[in-house]
Amino acid sequence: MKVLQTEISPRINSFLSLIERDDAFFKAPFHFHPEMELVYILESFGKRIIGDNIEPFGVGDMVFIGSNLPHLWMNDEIFYNGVPDLKAKAIVFYFNKNIFSPAFYEMKEAFRMNEFFQNAEKGMRIHGETKEMVAEKFKCLLQKKDFEKMVGLLEILHVLSLSKDISFITSDGYHAQLKHAETDRLCSVYRYVQDHFKENISLGTIANISNLTPQSFCRLFKKRTGKNFVEYLNEVRVAAACKYLLDTDWSISEIAYNCGYKTVSNFNKLFKSITGTSPKIYRTSADVLISN
Numbered sequence: 001m002k003v004l005q006t007e008i009s010p011r012i013n014s015f016l017s018l019i020e021r022d023d024a025f026f027k028a029p030f031h032f033h034p035e036m037e038l039v040y041i042l043e044s045f046g047k048r049i050i051g052d053n054i055e056p057f058g059v060g061d062m063v064f065i066g067s068n069l070p071h072l073w074m075n076d077e078i079f080y081n082g083v084p085d086l087k088a089k090a091i092v093f094y095f096n097k098n099i100f101s102p103a104f105y106e107m108k109e110a111f112r113m114n115e116f117f118q119n120a121e122k123g124m125r126i127h128g129e130t131k132e133m134v135a136e137k138f139k140c141l142l143q144k145k146d147f148e149k150m151v152g153l154l155e156i157l158h159v160l161s162l163s164k165d166i167s168f169i170t171s172d173g174y175h176a177q178l179k180h181a182e183t184d185r186l187c188s189v190y191r192y193v194q195d196h197f198k199e200n201i202s203l204g205t206i207a208n209i210s211n212l213t214p215q216s217f218c219r220l221f222k223k224r225t226g227k228n229f230v231e232y233l234n235e236v237r238v239a240a241a242c243k244y245l246l247d248t249d250w251s252i253s254e255i256a257y258n259c260g261y262k263t264v265s266n267f268n269k270l271f272k273s274i275t276g277t278s279p280k281i282y283r284t285s286a287d288v289l290i291s292n
Contacts, residue, residue, distance in 0.1 A: 016099055016153055018141055021090045025079040030072040035094045036120055037065040038156070039073075040138055042089040046075040047285070050123040051170035052242035052275065054285050062131045063169065064160060066120030067097070091138045093153060116161035123169030130165035171274055172227075173235030174242070186210060186224060197236050198260045203229065237261070238274045245283040252279050 030049065045058040049072045050065060057073065065071050079086050097105075097117055105114045126134060134156055141152045160166075188209050193201070206229060207217035221229050237259040244255045256267035271279050 016096070016150060017094045018138075018149060018153060019092045019094070020142055021088065021092060023088045024082075024086070025075040026073040026088045026090075028072065030070060032068045032070040034067050035096045036067055036117065037071075038093040038095075038134075038160075039063055039065070040091045040135055042091065044073075044075055044079070044086075044088040044090065046073065046079070048073045051174045052239055053123070053169045053171070054277070054282065060131070060135075062126040062134065064120055064124040064126060064166075066117065066123065069121060069123055069170070071123075091142070093138070093156065095153070095157065112161040113157060116157070119168070122172075122174070124160075125167045125169060126160070126163070126165060127167065128165035130159065130163040133159060171235050171239055172225075173232065173237070173239035186221065189221075193233060193236055197233065197240060198258055200260070201233060233260075234270050235274060238271050241267070241271060241279065242275070242282065245279060255279065 026044065026046075039062065041057055041059055041061040043059060045056070047054060048057045048061075048063075049070070050063065051069055051071075073088075073090075075088055079088065100110075104110055137152060137156050137159075141149055141156075144152055189206055192206065192209050203214050203218070207214040210217050210220070212220065218228065221227075221232070225232060241255050241259045244250055244258065248255075250258070252268075253264050256264050259267065261267035261270075268278055271277075271282075275282060277285070
């Protein structure tokens with residue numbers, strides 16, 4: 001179940017594009033691309049995979065997907081049986097941040113936009129008044145052309161960058177990339193966890209790496225991340241497990257061992273507490289979605 005790498009901009013000859021999809025069912029494979037993507041479902045239902053998250057979608061579902069975040073929309077089985085009244089309709093906005101120069105993102109006026117794009121790496125659900133506002137703008141933009149459409153799309157990005165009606169889709173450990181300045185005392189900690197999450201990492205070892213006492217490290221880590229170190233470590237391990245479940249045919253016990261867990265029962269318990277499902281069901285659900 002390999003994820004397909006693709007690129008949207010060269011195919012549509014544009015760094016910014018609005019597309020209305022109207023098909024019998026959604027056909028794109030499990031894939032990722034450098035372009036960010038805003039998707040609003042007009043008709044259709046089923047399940048979607050974004051990163052390490054699998055959940056249902058239906059009419060009105062709106063999500064924003066960051067650069068290179070794997071995703072797939074798969075309709076329920078009934079859509080493949082040729083039922084004439086069923087349609088897969090969506091409005092999709094593709095945006096490549098390279099439309100602007102690096103200097104643009106260094107401007108203080110672009111701070112919110114830049115922050116929004118960074119947060120989008122986790123995938124975002126759009127809720128409430130923001131969703132209603134963006135949905136209306138989307139529908140109006142379908143009638144616009146040329147520069148008017150471009151201005152409208154940028155306006156939507158501005159609205160989203162200021163909104164509080166947003167929740168993240170993937171787990172904190174899914175990307176686990178460095179998002180702090182190089183001066184951040186925790187940089188070496190993040191790097192170490194990424195390189196050694198398969199091993200037994202003691203609090204003493206990790207505190208030593210940050211040049212802090214265990215007590216001071218725990219305080220700092222909680223303040224910076226909102227969680228304790230063990231929670232973060234488990235999220236990184238489970239995120240890796242999700243990738244192994246999708247990309248390998250390893251057994252559950254092999255995956256547990258390769259993610260730093262000594263017992264399958266403990267792995268299963270922590271996996272379910274973080275993802276909401278068991279490793280077996282996660283793999284089965286993904287298999288069904290990707291193979292259809």
